[in-house]
Amino acid sequence: KWVKDTKGISPSDWEVWKSVREQVRVVCKACDGKGHVKNECRCRGRGEILDKKKSELQGVPVYKKCPRCKGRGYPRLKDTEIFKALGVTEMVWRYNYKLFFDRLVEHCHIEESYAEKVLGNVTR
Numbered sequence: 838k839w840v841k842d843t844k845g846i847s848p849s850d851w852e853v854w855k856s857v858r859e860q861v862r863v864v865c866k867a868c869d870g871k872g873h874v875k876n877e878c879r880c881r882g883r884g885e886i887l888d889k890k891k892s893e894l895q896g897v898p899v900y901k902k903c904p905r906c907k908g909r910g911y912p913r914l915k916d917t918e919i920f921k922a923l924g925v926t927e928m929v930w931r932y933n934y935k936l937f938f939d940r941l942v943e944h945c946h947i948e949e950s951y952a953e954k955v956l957g958n959v960t961r
Contacts, residue, residue: 878903882911898960 864870880886880903891899902908919938920930 884910
């Protein structure tokens with residue numbers, strides 16, 4: 838009886854076909870699976886790194902250009918990136934924050950040069 842009622846219909850007409858994508862877990866080569874790419878260099882923004890091989894041969898610290906940033910160090914942030922990150926308008930940035938930010942960067946450069954001077958005196 839069932840065959841008479843379903844004449845011309847095959848069981849495959851009731852089946853629902855789903856397309857399934859295969860999921861493969863791979864490790865990202867750029868970030869090594871950590872989820873973010875490391876932007877900093879070995880030079881930590883100075884532009885030069887310690888050359889270990891030459892330092893061991895000569896017995897004194899020998900520095901060379903950083904191979905990753907090619908001696909440039911940290912790039913200076915653009916004003917547009919800063920005020921967008923702070924979430925303020927450009928006018929508020931210029932009148933309220935820009936002078937403070939520039940003086941803060943200048944103070945950081947002064948302290949860095951002082952630290953290099955003290956380190957140079959200690960390692961002599």
